[in-house]
Amino acid sequence: MACNGNSGKKSTIISTAERETTTTRIVEAQKRLLSGREYIGVDRIDGPLVFIRNTHPVGYRELVECVDRNGHLRLGMVLETSGEAVVVQVFEGTAGLTMPETRIRFRGETLKLGVTRKMLGRVFNGLGYPMDEGPLPVGEVEMDVNGRPINPTAREYPRDFIQTGISVIDGMNTLIRGQKLPIFSGNGLPHNELAAQIARQAKIRGGETEFAVVFSAMGVKHDVARYFIRSFEETGVLKNVALFLSLADDPSIERLITPRTALTLAEHLAFNENMHVLVIMTDMSNYCESLREISTIRGEIPSRKGYPGYLYSDLAELYERSGMLKNYRGSITQLPILTMPNDDISHPIPDLTGYITEGQIVFEREMYGRNIYPPVAGLPSLSRLMKDGIGEGMTRKDHPHLASQLFAAYSYVKDVRNLASVIGEEELTPLDHQYLEFGDAFERKFVSQGRDEERTIEETLDLGWEVLRLLPVEELHRVTEEEIEEFYG
Numbered sequence: 001m002a003c004n005g006n007s008g009k010k011s012t013i014i015s016t017a018e019r020e021t022t023t024t025r026i027v028e029a030q031k032r033l034l035s036g037r038e039y040i041g042v043d044r045i046d047g048p049l050v051f052i053r054n055t056h057p058v059g060y061r062e063l064v065e066c067v068d069r070n071g072h073l074r075l076g077m078v079l080e081t082s083g084e085a086v087v088v089q090v091f092e093g094t095a096g097l098t099m100p101e102t103r104i105r106f107r108g109e110t111l112k113l114g115v116t117r118k119m120l121g122r123v124f125n126g127l128g129y130p131m132d133e134g135p136l137p138v139g140e141v142e143m144d145v146n147g148r149p150i151n152p153t154a155r156e157y158p159r160d161f162i163q164t165g166i167s168v169i170d171g172m173n174t175l176i177r178g179q180k181l182p183i184f185s186g187n188g189l190p191h192n193e194l195a196a197q198i199a200r201q202a203k204i205r206g207g208e209t210e211f212a213v214v215f216s217a218m219g220v221k222h223d224v225a226r227y228f229i230r231s232f233e234e235t236g237v238l239k240n241v242a243l244f245l246s247l248a249d250d251p252s253i254e255r256l257i258t259p260r261t262a263l264t265l266a267e268h269l270a271f272n273e274n275m276h277v278l279v280i281m282t283d284m285s286n287y288c289e290s291l292r293e294i295s296t297i298r299g300e301i302p303s304r305k306g307y308p309g310y311l312y313s314d315l316a317e318l319y320e321r322s323g324m325l326k327n328y329r330g331s332i333t334q335l336p337i338l339t340m341p342n343d344d345i346s347h348p349i350p351d352l353t354g355y356i357t358e359g360q361i362v363f364e365r366e367m368y369g370r371n372i373y374p375p376v377a378g379l380p381s382l383s384r385l386m387k388d389g390i391g392e393g394m395t396r397k398d399h400p401h402l403a404s405q406l407f408a409a410y411s412y413v414k415d416v417r418n419l420a421s422v423i424g425e426e427e428l429t430p431l432d433h434q435y436l437e438f439g440d441a442f443e444r445k446f447v448s449q450g451r452d453e454e455r456t457i458e459e460t461l462d463l464g465w466e467v468l469r470l471l472p473v474e475e476l477h478r479v480t481e482e483e484i485e486e487f488y489g
Contacts, residue, residue, distance in 0.1 A: 039104040043085065045097055047297045048253040050076065050088045052104055057081075061146060063111050064088045069101040075127070077111060077257075080298065089294065091127060093251040110146060113261050114139020115268040120212055121239040123229060126246035126258035128265075143268060145260040147321050156324035161389045162278070162333060165201035165454035166194070168376045168447045171464055172403050173361050176389035177204060177276060178324040180334040182284075184350050185363040186343045192224055193451055194374045195280050195337055196231040199241060201454045202278050210275045213241045216262035218255040219286030221248050252290040259287065263321045263332075270330035277330065279322070282337035284315075288349050304348045312352045319356045345380070359383040372448045378410045395457050398483045402464050405478035406442070409471060413439030431472070438470040462487075 037056060044051040050066065064076040066088070080087040088104070090097075113128045116139050123132045130136055158178030164170055175181050185191035199213045217225065225245050232238040242265055246258040259281050269275045281287075288307065295308035303309040324331040336357070340350050343365060354360055359382045367375035390399040416432045417439070425436070446463050449455065455463075465487045468476065473484060 037106070040102075041100050042097075042102050042104065043099070045094050045099055045102075048090050048093055048251060048294070049079070049297055050090060050094060050097070050102070050104070052086045052088065053084060055086050055104075055106070058086055058106050059108075059110075061110050063107040063109055065105040065107065066090055066097065067103040067105070068096050069098060070096075072096070075111075078106075079294070087298065089253050089256075091251060091254050091257065093253070110144050111257070112142040113145050113264045114142050115265050116140045117269065117273050119242045119265055120269075121241070123243045123245060124261070126218070126244060126250065126254040126261065128244070128261045131245060141268065141272070143264050145257065145264045147260070147263065147267065147317075150320075150323070150325065154325050156326055157388070158324060158331075158385050159389050159394075160204065160331075161394050161457075163201075163203055163205055163457055164198045165456075166198065166374065167449060167455050167460040167463060168374065168378075168381075169198075169361065170455070170457050171399075171446070171460040172378070172406060173359065173376070173381050173383040174386040174390050174395075174403075175202075175333065175335070175383065176385040177333055178322065178331045179359075179383070179385050180319050180322045180336070180357045181359050181361065181383055182334075182336040182338060182350075182353050182357050183361045183363070184345060184353075185337060185339050186365060187339050189339075189363045189365065189368055189375065190373060190451075191282065191337050191339070191363065192220075192227065195282055195335070196228055197451060198335065199232065199278070199280055200235050200237050204276055205457075210273075211240065212269055212275050212277050213237075214244070214262050214266045214269070214277055214279045215241055216244045216259050216279065216281045218246045218258050218281070218283060219248050219252070219290070220245065220283070252293055255287050255290040256294070259318050263318065266332050267321065270332045271325065271328050274329040276333070278333050278335060280335045280337065281318075284336050284338040284353065285341070285349055288315075288338075307348050311348060312355070315352055316356050319353070358385050367443065367447075370443075372443055373451060374447070374449075376447060378407065378442075378447070379414065396461055398465075398479065398487055399457075399461060401479040401483060402461060402468075402487075405468065405476055406446075406464055408478055409435070409438060409468070409475070410442055413442070431475075434471060438467060441467045441470055 039052060039055060042050050043053045058078055058081050060078055060081055062078040064078060066074045066076050074090050074092045076088040076090040078086060079089045116137050118137050122130060122134055125131050158176045160177040162175045162177050164175055169175060183191055199215055204211055225247060232241050244258050244262040246254045263279060266277045266279045270277045291314060292307050300308055319334060322332045322334040338349055341347050362377045362380040363375050364377035391397060413435050416435050420428055446467050476484060
């Protein structure tokens, strides 16, 4: 029988699980020890960024405490870390900080938000602190604002229809539960009014699960913020809405956190409270401008239009925090809103957003000039998931064909209008004149509606058939004979 030199002692065998637990405890203890360190003096202060050298190893997006000479504490987050230096972005700005007297403490954890269902009906700033007169809500659970990675195989395919009460969206660019469908607008266009109207009216018909709206506004003016709050209060829907507002005079760095805190609450409501959540984010262009500002200060090599090369992945990180998961009743649907600089749809912000999301709703300035609200352009707008969320059993059996027919007829209207601008309306054929009449009725009756007007999907589809009756029946190639018999006559 073989024995070792320590035959008088019993051998201790540590299982893999015990070894991993021990390692975890050691790492956590080291983090607590290191997070207790305080560094006095920083290497450089540049805009909202603080540069510190010769620190212990810190993590990306680790939470940081910055204390000025008066003892005032400001929170920050690690933006870049290396063996030589650490870059920290300070949420409240760096005004009043001095390089020799600033004290830095690393917490050893990422930014977390205490979330609870009681946050509905409240107004918060970009970091999740109350802006109304109510107390700070006690969170039921703390969640990382950066979210958790979702296994793609755990996702459910979006199929359920969300009724917004807006005909041009419900009828032709249908919003589906779990979808991300952005609105491409421009400066001076009524995207804020449409966002507030959707937040007031959106509902899932026949659904047993509760519905809530999480509203995130970045870089908005005070009057715009007051408009949103007043709009929700007067219509009585504020109790089902949580607002996260980062105002125009707030530090721009706060805009980078605002959509993340909003999405963190949305994830809690959807996957812990089993609610259907609509997340409206406006204005994503302000978010991207803040991202460019920070990138420039860091001295990064710019990409298109001066935006950082990681703009795509940063936007995807936000947009992909939507959808439905298997074995969960709740869902997150996103409606991001962005203003296209110079109304340029090929600008990097709308261009990259279009790659990530499932369609877009595009505003047209010419329609707005003719007093059409909402000024949604018929042809460049689309919802890629619409085909799987409409039809018999979900909306109405004629919905898919009717939407296709409206698209086709309106497309021909655009061609006729272009032709008329060259040869004059008097040279057009009688059929062309009928199409022009259809185009005017389509924009004035179907697309245009009041800012407080809510239409059911049945009313929307009936309006679609009403304007189609201005065309000869032989021009209706996208609808079936049965539908013509039932709805056209």
